Amino acid sequence: MTLQSKGVGIVETEYFTFAHPPDELALESGERLGPVTLAYETYGALNSEKSNAVLVLHALSGDAHAAGFHAGDSSAGWWDSMIGPGKAFDTEKYFVICSNVIGGCKGSTGPSSLNPKTEKPYGLDFPLITVKDMTNAQAHLIRHLGIEKLLCVTGGSMGGMQALQWVVSFPDRVRSAIPIATTAKHSPQQIAFNEVGRQAIMADPDWNEGDYYNGVPPDRGLAVARMIGHITYMSDASMAEKFGRRVKDEKQTVKFTPNFEVEGYLQYRGNHFVKRFDANSYLYITKALDRFDQANRLDKALRPAKDTKFLIIAFKSDWLYPAYQSKEIVKACKLANLDVTYCEINSTYGHDAFLIEIEEQEHLIKHFLGRVFGD
Amino acid sequence: MINQHKSSTKEHIKLEYQAILDLIPYGSTVLDLGCGGGELLSLLVEKKGAEGRGIEINEQAIYKCVSRGLSVSHQDIDAGLSEYGDKSFDYVILNQSLQQVINLGLVLGESMRVGRKVIVGFPNFAYYKARLQIFISGKTPVTPSLPYMWYDTPNLHFLSISDFIEYCREKNLNIEKTVFLDKNRRVRLFPNLFAQVGIFLLSNRGASQK
Numbered sequence: 257m258t259l260q261s262k263g264v265g266i267v268e269t270e271y272f273t274f275a276h277p278p279d280e281l282a283l284e285s286g287e288r289l290g291p292v293t294l295a296y297e298t299y300g301a302l303n304s305e306k307s308n309a310v311l312v313l314h315a316l317s318g319d320a321h322a323a324g325f326h327a328g329d330s331s332a333g334w335w336d337s338m339i340g341p342g343k344a345f346d347t348e349k350y351f352v353i354c355s356n357v358i359g360g361c362k363g364s365t366g367p368s369s370l371n372p373k374t375e376k377p378y379g380l381d382f383p384l385i386t387v388k389d390m391t392n393a394q395a396h397l398i399r400h401l402g403i404e405k406l407l408c409v410t411g412g413s414m415g416g417m418q419a420l421q422w423v424v425s426f427p428d429r430v431r432s433a434i435p436i437a438t439t440a441k442h443s444p445q446q447i448a449f450n451e452v453g454r455q456a457i458m459a460d461p462d463w464n465e466g467d468y469y470n471g472v473p474p475d476r477g478l479a480v481a482r483m484i485g486h487i488t489y490m491s492d493a494s495m496a497e498k499f500g501r502r503v504k505d506e507k508q509t510v511k512f513t514p515n516f517e518v519e520g521y522l523q524y525r526g527n528h529f530v531k532r533f534d535a536n537s538y539l540y541i542t543k544a545l546d547r548f549d550q551a552n553r554l555d556k557a558l559r560p561a562k563d564t565k566f567l568i569i570a571f572k573s574d575w576l577y578p579a580y581q582s583k584e585i586v587k588a589c590k591l592a593n594l595d596v597t598y599c600e601i602n603s604t605y606g607h608d609a610f611l612i613e614i615e616e617q618e619h620l621i622k623h624f625l626g627r628v629f630g631d
Numbered sequence: 632m633i634n635q636h637k638s639s640t641k642e643h644i645k646l647e648y649q650a651i652l653d654l655i656p657y658g659s660t661v662l663d664l665g666c667g668g669g670e671l672l673s674l675l676v677e678k679k680g681a682e683g684r685g686i687e688i689n690e691q692a693i694y695k696c697v698s699r700g701l702s703v704s705h706q707d708i709d710a711g712l713s714e715y716g717d718k719s720f721d722y723v724i725l726n727q728s729l730q731q732v733i734n735l736g737l738v739l740g741e742s743m744r745v746g747r748k749v750i751v752g753f754p755n756f757a758y759y760k761a762r763l764q765i766f767i768s769g770k771t772p773v774t775p776s777l778p779y780m781w782y783d784t785p786n787l788h789f790l791s792i793s794d795f796i797e798y799c800r801e802k803n804l805n806i807e808k809t810v811f812l813d814k815n816r817r818v819r820l821f822p823n824l825f826a827q828v829g830i831f832l833l834s835n836r837g838a839s840q841k
Binding site: 565583586587590591593595596597598599600601602616619620623624627 | 690693694696697698700701702703704705706713714715716719
């Protein structure tokens with residue numbers, strides 16, 4: 257248990273820039289993007305055979321800071337409970353890389369980056385990107401790090417979609433994949449929630465057709481989008497447990513100020529989010545997720561990855577990415593004759609469970625990864 | 632909480648596993664339906680060089696399987712096996728699980744489709760001690776192979792060896808081999824009376840024998 261409390265310590269985000277003109281990154285849309293910068297962090301050490309690299313991919317609002325602390329920060333990376341010495345992704349055995357995505361706003365090239373042609377932020381001049389574009393960019397980073405074949409690609413939610421795309425795009429460069437709480441394609445319900453978020457942003461007059469970088473950003477719209485997101489990440493049971501019908505302040509001085517704890521929580525989350533996330537990135541990334549569709553003959557797409565082993569994890573109370581979506585990936589793996597293990601963890605935390613249910617995930621991942629690594 | 636491995640199982644269970652191991656040639660592909668904690672499946676992988684896969688409905692059992700290094704799916708076999716093509720496996724095993732499924736016909740039919748051969752193992756309800764308990768005390772029998780009280784049992788179907796032979800005849804399933812077991816020995820005479828467990832090796836009638 258002492259190992260559990262140990263983390264990776266102080267870490268720093270690094271940046272890799274590539275695709276300088278005229279060798280821009282070719283996007284799925286046919287457009288070209290360059291130069292491209294990816295923010296990433298690494299934990300642990302690459303072994304001499306370069307066979308112990310694990311690529312961790314983050315969710316919609318995540319970033320490259322998956323574990324440890326940035327100097328002076330009091331909060332750890334978003335998957336710190338899973339990455340570190342003795343943890344699920346044991347940094348004493350594995351070299352863990354977490355890469356940000358293009359289209360984002362956490363150090364990688366996205367709509368808030370400077371467009372070299374205009375010397376102004378891209379805004380809506382930024383091309384539409386896809387999950388495949390995200391993984392294509394990451395493939396450049398992995399090659400830059402000198403890694404031919406990854407031991408594992410993994411991530412929850414959007415990270416799981418990237419992991420799946422990695423296997424489909426680069427079947428020879430991935431020995432195993434652990435997609436968690438994810439899907440091969442967004443359901444109409446998932447698209448609907450994202451669309452409400454996008455509409456909230458675009459309905460904010462400050463959005464100004466995406467051209468707000470010299471003015472006031474559409475914070476109200478983005479905050480509402482984030483509030484909707486948070487509702488979908490929790491479950492009825494986890495909200496009941498966390499907030500009940502408790503009120504913060506019985507006597508309301510102004511009508512309709514939040515008095516239920518759940519209202520205050522959502523407002524806090526929304527207001528907190530706008531300080532660290534760009535509204536245009538929210539539009540671009542959610543659109544990439546909605547357009548992601550590997551479900552059509554996924555088994556056929558997975559066939560070239562005949563040596564890639566899968567561990568697929570879903571959570572019982574996750575109604576945003578329900579277990580049936582994971583089971584569709586499992587089915588495709590089986591039809592493609594791949595080695596696949598699937599577990600639906602009994603959790604009440606909803607979609608957020610992949611960040612919370614550590615013990616079960618650690619057990620599954622440790623044994624699975626150990627088998628793939630061959631120890 | 633994740634349970635650690637349970638200590639070793641009873642003697643006649645081992646005999647049951649050995650009987651199944653004896654039915655399967657080295658290097659076969661095997662799908663174990665209702666594989667539990669993976670005891671039999673890991674024996675098949677270790678001792679028979681099998682390429683083993685399992686399906687199990689119990690989450691804690693899945694954790695045990697994964698710690699044994701097995702590839703298993705946390706799923707309900709009652710929903711069918713649509714994720715597997717015809718004859719995807721040399722052997723499909725339904726050991727101590729067929730009597731616990733709801734749609735027995737569907738599960739056995741799917742197993743016969745997905746496997747070239749199917750091994751079924753189940754507790755014999757017509758074992759003489761079970762008969763005596765019903766006859767003398769008038770109570771639902773509790774035996775080593777049927778260890779549950781009537782109000783707390785995972786078993787949904789109570790069948791005898793004779794029942795299953797008749798069922799196979801009706802469904803046109805070919806019984807290639809049978810093994811009947813008492814607690815710690817094979818039973819050759821009057822198995823429906825003296826065996827606690829029946830193990831059947833089945834194939835589709837007319838299927839190529841290999």
